[in-house]
Amino acid sequence: MTETTSSASAMECWILTHDIAAFGGMTGFEVQALGVAEALNVTPVVKRVKPCAPYSWLAPWGPAAPAEGIAPPWPDLLIASGRQSIPYARMIRRRSGGRTFVVVLQDPRVSPRQFDLVWAPAHDRLQGANVLSTLTSPHRLTREKLAAEARRIEPLVGHLPRPRVAVLLGGTNAVYTFSEDAARRIGAQLAGLVDHHQAGLMVTPSRRTGEAQAHIIAEHLAGKSAFIWDGTGENPYFGMLGQADAIVVTCDSVNMVGEAASTGKPVYVIELEGGSPKFRRFLDAMYAHGAARPFVGQLESWEYEPLNATHEIADAILRGMAARRKR
Structure with a gap:
């Protein structure tokens, strides 16, 4: 990183997201912010807002509702993510007199000029003088964490031959469909990796995979050198990434594909039915970078520069805060 994180460790940092139980959404918002804070070597205070109507209806454009715990003294750094957090991020920047360095993760849906730094994935095409765009999203993975998790699951997968392939299965979402026909195709291709490449498979389905789809894939791998998390x-997900020589991942999760590409290991993407322009831009950019290739049932070996948006964002924060101190 461009500045030692020891100087950052003394600053007070808040992470501001919305209450997921009240508004739904993704825990990924908070995970991304925690990853950035950890890269800065700071211990953040996590605050989750739960504005009532009409404030919640007006977010992100309207004012911030009164909220317990959102009061002075203001932190040195605020990392906000999620639509309901945006009015509070604006308010804190204003009321702190600009002393709080305000960072927003994801497109705030309002002008980026209202904050000190905005990160958005490149496929969002958000532009601005203070906008940082990267191919992948921030996360909490580190080499140390992957190594520790790989050791933890060694008793589960140590019997598998190499190359070991982590198989990360997502599922149906708003734009993609993981059908039973797709499961049969994927199951046959994965079985082929064992038969033709003598690979050992480490498979982790998700809640979105579907019971029928997971069962179909398990049937194809019955009796083969494969561990399937039940x-x-x-969850052995991180350990599988650490143990893997290659990674196969479904295309429906930007975060899963991005985390796989942070390892520097070959990443194969299973393209499901459906899609959207944003997902298409993301996948094509990953292919162009050389981090990933479409999965066609074969294993190859290649190298690429691992993608680590977490450190890029942390570096940008440190540079921005240093420039403010000089001013």
Whole structure:
């Protein structure tokens, strides 16, 4: 990073997101912010707002509702993410007299000029003098964490031959469909990796995969060198990334594809039915960078520069805060 994180560790940092139980959404907002804070070596205070109507209806454009815990003394750094957090981010920047460095993760849907730094994924095409765009999203993965998790799951997967392939299965979402026909195709291709490449498979379905789809894939891999997580105990997802020589991941999650590409290992993307212009731009950019290739049932070996948006964002924050101190 451009500045030692030891100087950043003394600053007070808030992470501001909305209450997921009240508004739904993704825990990914908070996870991304936590990843940036950890890259800065700061211990953040996490605050989750729950504005009532009509304030919640007017977000992100309207004013901030009174909220317990959102009061002076203001922090040195605020990392906000999620539509309901945006009015508070504006308010804190204004009421702190600009002393709080305000960072927004994801497109705030209002002018980026109202904040000190805005990060948005490149496929959003958000522009501005203080906008940072990267191919992938921030996360909490580090080499140390992957190594530790790889050691933790060694008793589960240590018997598998190499190359070991992590298989990360998402599922149907707003733009993609993971059908039973797709599961049959994917199951046959994964079985082929075992038969033709002598690979060992580490498979983790998600809640969106679907019981029928997961069962179909398990049937194709029955009796083969494959470990399939059954959903009990701690999720071995990170450990699989650490153990893997290559990674196969469905296309429906920008975060999963991006986390896979942070490892520097070959990433194969299973393209499902459906899609959207944003997802298409993201996948094409990953292919162009060389981090990923479409999965066609074969294994190859290649190298690329690992993608780490977390450190890029943390660097940008440190540079911005240093420039403010000089002013």
